[in-house]
Structures are given as C-alpha cells and as structure tokens.
Amino acid sequence: MRGFWVTVKMGLRMYLRDRGAVFWGIVFPLILMTLIGLAFGRSDSPSFTIAVVDQSGGLLGRGLLEGLRQVPVFRVEEAGDTEAALVRLREGRLTLVIVVPGAPSGEPIRAYFDQARVTDSQTALVILERFIADANLRLARAPQTLRLQATGIAGRIQLRFFDFLLPGILAMTVMQTGLSGVTWVVATYRQRLILKRILATPAHPAAFLGGLVGRYTLTSLFQMAVIMLVAVLAFHARIVGSLATLGALIVLGTLVFVGMGFAISTVSKSPEAANLLGTAISYPMMFLAGTFWPKDFMPKAMQPVIGLLPLTPLVDVMRGVSARGDAVTAYLPGLAYLAAWGAVSFLVAAKRFRWE
C-alpha cells in the first residue's frame, strides 16, 4: 500500500515537472477551445429582448411600454398572450416577460425571468427596477404607485456555444490523457527498463501500476478544474449541473481511457509506435464523437459508427450534466457501454502486459 501512495506522490511531482504533459493537458485544450469558440461562437448579442403583456389597456401600460423603449439595450415587443410569451421565455428567446395588470386591480407589475440565466435576467431586472422607480417619481400623482414582483421560472436552457463546447473539450482531454499520455509513458518506462526495476523489488506489481492509475486520475481532475475555471471566467461558459457529478464522470472517463492506454502500450514495441497508435485512434474519435459540434452534423452513414465510439457516451453525459443539468440516470446505457470498454481494456492490458 505504501508503494501505491508513494507512486502517486512521485507521479504527481513528475507531472508538474513535465512541461509537455501540462501543455497537452491544459494549454492545448484551452487553445483549441479559444479557436473553435472564436470561429463558431460569436452569436451572443448583448441586448435583452423583453415582451410586455399589457392587460391594463390604459395609460399605465402605454407609459411603461414607451418608457422601456427608451432604454437602449432593451428590445421591447408587445405580446397579447401571457402563456405564449412564457413559452418563448422557456425556449430562451426572451429575457424577460413583463405583465402589466388590469387597471383597477392594484396588483403589482409582474416580471418573469429564466432561472437558469440569472445573470442576464438580473441585469434586465435591475434596469427595469430603476425605470419603475423613475416612473413612480414622475407619476407621483398617479392613483397608485407601481410595484414590481419578479418571478423566476425554469426554462429550457438556451445553450450558448461555450456551454456546449466546454464539456466536449473536457471529454476530449480525458481521452487524450489515456490514449496519448499513458501510451507514451508506459511504453517509455518499459523500453528504458524502468518497469523492470520495479519488477526487481518484492512489491506486488499492482502497487506500482495502481499508483500510475491514481496519478492520472488526480492529474486529470486537476487539468479539468483549470480548464473549467478558465472557460467560466474568460469565456463565460456556464456549468449548470453538479460539479461533484462532473468530477465523478471525469474519474470514470479517465479510468476507461487510461485502461485503453495501458492496453495499447502492450501492443507496440517502442514508445513512438505506441503513441502513434494511440493518436491514430484518438483523432478520428475527437472529430466524430460530437466533441466540437453536434453529432448530427456528421453524415447519416457515419451515425452507427459514431454510436460505437467510446468517446461518444462520455461527451454525451458530460454535456448533458454540464450544460443542461441532466441527471446521470438518463445516460445509464451509455455509461455502461463506456465502463465495458474500460473493463475490456484492463483485461487485455493485464493479460498482455510485459515488463521488458
């Protein structure tokens, strides 16, 4: 057991001293995210689309409508039906729905916003509140002052490009760690007879190999955390689902692809050959599995193949959790398929593993 922990500890030190590993694990995915984001992701406009449902039919509604139109960042539409407007809000096509009550009711003005887009809606609400405060001053002689009641509703989240892209980038990096990183490292340890040195000790080989797996799991979590942080801070990507669930998915994905890396490293003699084979497998997957753009963009004929790739279920579940806040239970078949890949990989690796 001590062998396991010391292998993990020393493995982490080696990782931090390895510029190449840090580059491929953190810098490269960030560059990729930036480039793809710049190419495809410039669709957000900074304006807020607001629908006003005027039930008063009188001065109040008119005045509010006129007033809101003065605010430069508001695009104001008049809507007849509250329900229809709320549907559009849920679909993410509106930022706020404002309902002006019928004249004698004394009810407050209602504003509905999408809970999942709190930042956008809050900005709009703050502006709206300022506007109502002004209106109250100006309408000081009105029969009643205006009050605002804001109600959040759960909308179908509108995916922005970075929300979509981030989980794909994460899944891709998890895969690369296994298929490019592990293949190279294990084959190098073998070729340079470092594995043989481990074999020369009385420790059980599992202590060292398990320590390597532990090291990759921890470095993978670290890399993902850095990428997520940059994506959220710099690109305003939104992670809706639970971070703990995402962490668990990252661990699962890392185990599966590290297992594949071990298996691949038993097939090839030299580190170069092992790495090349790993890359040859990972690149097509990277482009096919819906990592950077939706799977549906790929030709219909490719779809069955795409469904078989082990990266596909990982991208799907990570995107579902991260961007849409889905429950993992919705993805159990895919997760089982992914885990099966991992189990088979470790079996192949255990059966074929050579120490020199």
Place this chain on the structure above:
Amino acid sequence: MPIVEVVDLFKRYGDVPAVDHIGFVVESGEVFGILGPNGAGKTTTLEIIEGLRRPDGGRAVVDGVDVQQHPREVRSRIGMQLQQAGFFERLTVDETLQLFAAFHRRALPGSDVIHRLQLDEKRRARVDTLSGGQLQRLSVAVALINDPRIVFLDEPTTGLDPQARRALWEVIGSFRREGRTVILTTHYMEEAQHLCDRVAIMDHGRIVAQDTPRGLIRTHAPGTTVTVLVDGGQVRFDALPGVQTVQQANGEVILLTSDPLGTVHALMELNRSGEAIFHQLRVEEATLEDVFLQLTGRRLRE
C-alpha cells in the same frame, strides 16, 4: 555455509543456449565473480537467480529459498543492480530512493545510502542531470536500499573511468567487510582479480573454470607471459626454451613460459640474427586474462 546454490541451470533463446548447464555455490560472506566477455551469459545467469527470468532447466536456491517457487520472497532478501536499467528522469536522487524504499518491507534511511555512495551533493539533483558514474552509483544505492544480506551487481563498473571504478571497488569492499555476500559480473579481469574471493570464468553459456584468482592462475596459466608483436619471419615459438603454450591474438604472440629468462634470451637471438623482427616485448606475471586465453583461445576484450 552456502547462501546461493545454482544447480544445472539451463536457458536458451531460440536454438542457442544462453546458459548451458552451469552450477556453482556461493558461500556466505564472500565476493563471487562471474568473469566473461559480452554475450557469455552472465546477465542471463544473474537474472535467473534473481527470479527475473525463468530457466528452461535446473534450479537456483537463494538463502534457502527456491527462486522459481518463491521469486518475491527471494527478491525481498536480495539487492540487485541491473545492467542498463533506467530511472524516472524527472525525480531527484532522494525521491528515487524514497520510491524504491516504499517497494520494500524494510529500508535503510535514504540519506545513509546516499552518503555511502558519495552522492551527497547530488541529493536534490534530478536524475537526468547525473553523469554516467553517478547513475551507476545510484543504481548500486537502489540495490542497497533494503539492507540486503546478498547483493547482486551486474557489471557495476562498465563504462566508468578508472577513478570512478576505484571508488566503486571501495564500496564493494565495504559490503564484504559488513558481512554481505556479493555476486558480481564483470568483463574486466583486473576487477575480478582485485575484488573477488572466487571467480567463475564463463564463455558461451558455460563455466569453463572456477576457483580463487590465484588458484585459477596456478592451474591454468602458471608462470610468466612473454608478449611480442611479430613483424615478419617464420618462428616456431613452441620450440623456444621454457615455452608451454603459444597464443596469437591481434598480431601479438603470447608465450606462457616456465623459464622467462631463457625465452627472452632466445627471442633476442632471433631478432639479432634477422630471422624474425619483434616489437614491444613485454614480460608479465600471468593474470586471469591469460587464464581466459588459455581456456578459450581468445581475449576477454577484442
């Protein structure tokens, strides 16, 4: 008391036997050397005894434990320095020893081992900045980390400059003084002669002789060698006075003689009369090199 016993060991790669039915016994506390040229089968022999390779026949018993049945138990009782094996290049000397210590049940403090191998000023240096000699010492340090009673060293001084070699000889000498048993391989006859209590001479997978260095010389190359570089002329060297055997290698003629004065005198006569021309006449005590030459007809290093 024997601590290592090797009985009728056999291993082949393809059709070629790498180790060809060899047997020997190492006594507790002695330094036992396996001397032979490259490809003789030294590494294969050592790694079978260490439990790293399976023999095709025969057996090895280390400290009363059968290697094939309990390889891991054997490995916990021995220390081994492997020929050519690499290190994690991004770890320091200190960290490397910490890591290997964690793979043993029992370990000496890393700083003690580092001090013994004179690596103190390299403690915090990364392994990829070490010189060949320092790497070799680190390799011996790894063999010592579990404080083993039996230490296996596979060509520990190959590739070292003479000064580094002498320093390592010192360390190996200290192992013996501490009562550890040392089994080492080498293709330097000086090393075998200087360090070993007993030497097995190995060639083409066989042990062709084994004894103390003195015993080997007494039995196989008694007397003195006279070496000359011949530059023309036909000479029947075996007819010269005192000459017992004649060996030729790399243009040199090596005469093993019981009468060095008589042999040299006769050679000078031939040179003066112009019957033959010699350069570089050398007269030396016979060494293990001569023993090897007598037994195989070749030199240790070509």
